[in-house]
Amino acid sequence: MLQYSLRRILGMIPLLFLTSIVVFTLAKFMPGDPFGGEIDPSNTNPEYIEEMREKLGYNDPIHIQYIRWVTNFVQGDFGHSTAHKIPVFDLIVDRLPNTIFLAIVSLIITYIFAFAMGMYSGRRPYTWGDNLIAGYNYVGLAIPSFVAGIIAIYFFSFQLGWFPFAGSVEVGLQPGTWDYYISRMHHVLLPALILGLMGTASYTQFLRNDVIENSRKDFVRTARAKGTSESAIYNKHILRNSMIPLITFLGFDIATLIGGAVITETIFTYPGIGLLFLESVDRRDYAVLMTITMLLSFLTLLGNLIADLLYGIVDPRIRLG
Amino acid sequence: MVKASLNTDGQVLIKNKQKQFSPWKLARKKFLKNKIAMTSLFVFVSFVLIAVFGPLFTTHDITRINFMSMNLPPSAEHWFGTDTNGRDIFTRMVYGARTSLLIGLSCMTFIIVIGTIVGAIAGYNGGKIDQIFMRITDFVLNFPFLVFVIVLNTILVGKVSGVWTLILVISLLSWGGVARIVRSRFLSEKENEYVLAAKSIGTRPIKIIGKHILPNVASTIIVQATLMLAVTIVAEAGLSFLGSGVPANIPSWGNMLFEARDSDVLRNKTWIWVPPAAAITITILAINFIGEGIKDALNPKSRR
Numbered sequence: 001m002l003q004y005s006l007r008r009i010l011g012m013i014p015l016l017f018l019t020s021i022v023v024f025t026l027a028k029f030m031p032g033d034p035f036g037g038e039i040d041p042s043n044t045n046p047e048y049i050e051e052m053r054e055k056l057g058y059n060d061p062i063h064i065q066y067i068r069w070v071t072n073f074v075q076g077d078f079g080h081s082t083a084h085k086i087p088v089f090d091l092i093v094d095r096l097p098n099t100i101f102l103a104i105v106s107l108i109i110t111y112i113f114a115f116a117m118g119m120y121s122g123r124r125p126y127t128w129g130d131n132l133i134a135g136y137n138y139v140g141l142a143i144p145s146f147v148a149g150i151i152a153i154y155f156f157s158f159q160l161g162w163f164p165f166a167g168s169v170e171v172g173l174q175p176g177t178w179d180y181y182i183s184r185m186h187h188v189l190l191p192a193l194i195l196g197l198m199g200t201a202s203y204t205q206f207l208r209n210d211v212i213e214n215s216r217k218d219f220v221r222t223a224r225a226k227g228t229s230e231s232a233i234y235n236k237h238i239l240r241n242s243m244i245p246l247i248t249f250l251g252f253d254i255a256t257l258i259g260g261a262v263i264t265e266t267i268f269t270y271p272g273i274g275l276l277f278l279e280s281v282d283r284r285d286y287a288v289l290m291t292i293t294m295l296l297s298f299l300t301l302l303g304n305l306i307a308d309l310l311y312g313i314v315d316p317r318i319r320l321g
Numbered sequence: 322m323v324k325a326s327l328n329t330d331g332q333v334l335i336k337n338k339q340k341q342f343s344p345w346k347l348a349r350k351k352f353l354k355n356k357i358a359m360t361s362l363f364v365f366v367s368f369v370l371i372a373v374f375g376p377l378f379t380t381h382d383i384t385r386i387n388f389m390s391m392n393l394p395p396s397a398e399h400w401f402g403t404d405t406n407g408r409d410i411f412t413r414m415v416y417g418a419r420t421s422l423l424i425g426l427s428c429m430t431f432i433i434v435i436g437t438i439v440g441a442i443a444g445y446n447g448g449k450i451d452q453i454f455m456r457i458t459d460f461v462l463n464f465p466f467l468v469f470v471i472v473l474n475t476i477l478v479g480k481v482s483g484v485w486t487l488i489l490v491i492s493l494l495s496w497g498g499v500a501r502i503v504r505s506r507f508l509s510e511k512e513n514e515y516v517l518a519a520k521s522i523g524t525r526p527i528k529i530i531g532k533h534i535l536p537n538v539a540s541t542i543i544v545q546a547t548l549m550l551a552v553t554i555v556a557e558a559g560l561s562f563l564g565s566g567v568p569a570n571i572p573s574w575g576n577m578l579f580e581a582r583d584s585d586v587l588r589n590k591t592w593i594w595v596p597p598a599a600a601i602t603i604t605i606l607a608i609n610f611i612g613e614g615i616k617d618a619l620n621p622k623s624r625r
Contacts, residue, residue: 015463029476142606144555146562147598150581158588165584259465263559266582277468278563281475293472296465304463 004312012301019297020073024066027290073294079287083280088291091276096295098168099272102195102264103257105188109196110253114203121204122211122242123234130208137201145260148194149267156190163190166269191268195257203249210242244314251307255300344621348540351618358614361607368604372418381409383416383572395592402592405580413572414596420573421554421601424488428553431492433546436499441530443500444507455504462497469494470556471565484567491556499545506538540619547612551605558601574601 060068072079078088121130157165163186164170170183214220215238223233261274269275273292280288342350352358387407395402401410443454473490480486510516511534519529560566561575562582569576574597581587581594 015460018460019463026472026476030472031476138606138609142551142609143602144559144605146559146578147602150578150587150594150598154587154591158584255465259467262467262471263563266563278471278565281471281565289472293465293468296468297463300465301463 078291105192106195114200118207121208254303348618361610375415425554435496439500440503444504
């Protein structure tokens with residue numbers, strides 16, 4: 001397992017390197033001059049501009065610029081945001097916890113609902129309840145997150161007034177107080193519910209089929225023959241076996257949640273990494289743009305790595321492949 | 322069923338006891354009996370027909386802003402009302418269907434073609450070529466899709482005309498999954514004896530791939546195609562909703578939904594955003610059911 005993990009982790013390095021080249025190249029192709037935001041805009045003297053270009057290193061050969069960017073990047077110096085006038089690092093540190101918080105809460109919601117529905121469907125397949133759950137999953141798969149999001153805001157925020165429709169916390173609350181945490185929870189709940197409930201379909205379907213398959217196996221017959229109660233069979237014997245393959249979904253979920261953050265955060269005006277990304281595209285804030293693109297690529301790679309490692313744990317045959 | 326028996330003269334007699342069906346014909350029969358899938362197909366085909374022929378019958382001008390008729394609720398004159406720029410929503414829905422379906426169908430075609438070619442070459446050859454092709458595929462799959470589409474679109478917008486930028490970008494970033502699946506099917510399929518037989522009589526590789534293996538893998542590819550159609554339609558709508566998809570002057574369902582980002586429209590002018598939201602959802606639902614139906618029909622183990 002250790003050898004397999006090391007091989008997988010080392011395999012990430014060339015991919016990260018290639019990604020960094022792609023991100024750097026793309027940033028160079030972006031319309032407009034990133035240089036514009038870093039100098040005094042009122043000074044239009046060509047000599048001054050040329051001097052600053054030289055000083056900031058925009059006249060160096062492209063590979064030197066790339067190496068400088070990567071070296072700084074690895075050391076945690078992500079550059080300076082031209083729109084926010086603060087180091088990109090501080091900006092990311094400010095926004096990233098919101099994205100991670102939303103991802104975790106929505107994952108928990110997905111797990112709770114998927115387990116409840118999957119176990120119910122698996123225990124009573126082809127019944128009225130099972131069909132209802134299957135129908136819900138079809139609809140859940142078909143409604144895109146942004147449509148679900150605006151419908152949810154319309155009903156729960158505007159019509160019923162249960163949830164706020166923007167932001168991550170009430171303005172003016174002191175961090176650390178009880179009200180502050182309650183307010184954060186209140187703000188995250190609607191986007192997390194939407195994301196979480198949209199994500200249950202694959203889990204539920206998988207769990208249902210696996211439970212049905214397991215319930216025909218010998219160990220279940222043995223347990224029944226020994227007089228184990230029906231609920232103990234399902235909740236202990238079968239659930240334990242069916243849960244293992246489900247773990248592998250986690251890695252892909254991380255990648256999906258990270259990628260989907262751009263859309264969810266825009267609908268709910270939730271100040272996380274995704275919203276910051278779109279703002280930086282609009283404002284041509286290149287340092288932020290490059291950092292977030294790298295960060296999200298890294299997190300996607302990490303998600304896939306976790307999925308691979310979990311596969312390796314669950315199915316020993318994969319480690320040898 | 323074909324039954325071969327040896328008679329006394331040593332001749333092989335083949336009796337056709339029952340009427341024979343090809344696997345494709347069986348699948349078609351199964352699909353035609355599937356009520357949900359057939360209804361979905363009907364819905365989807367009517368959307369396509371509206372998209373193709375609808376613009377011939379619409380009378381409202383949606384290319385210019387009309388200050389006289391802004392934000393009108395549905396009426397006999399404007400079936401679905403008008404939007405914040407005074408354009409008729411029903412007419413925009415018809416044109417939007419054109420854009421959204423064009424993008425979905427073209428992306429699907431590109432993705433399937435690229436994915437199948439890469440997957441087929443990698444899977445058939447194996448070894449070094451497989452390694453190289455699959456590393457490239459992994460690389461493409463590892464990009465966070467939305468983020469790179471937005472970045473690429475920002476670069477390319479204006480250089481390639483209108484919707485084709487988006488089609489190109491989405492296709493370039495989404496063929497990885499199809500390539501992986503086609504490759505794994507080719508890997509297992511090429512071990513069969515008919516491939517060996519074809520090889521032994523000197524058939525060229527391209528013919529083995531195209532004429533012998535591909536028909537056996539077709540069912541997987543068709544199912545993938547329906548999946549990709551749904552995924553790309555959602556991708557277009559999502560990107561346009563974010564404001565980085567189709568240029569704002571071209572109506573698409575996603576662009577129309579973009580207006581719902583204004584909280585006044587979302588709260589008080591439901592007629593503006595409900596039609597595109599409903600159209601997207603119904604289309605995706607229909608495509609998913611068609612896909613399920615095809616999957617079911619092509620699976621010889623399922624009986625319905």
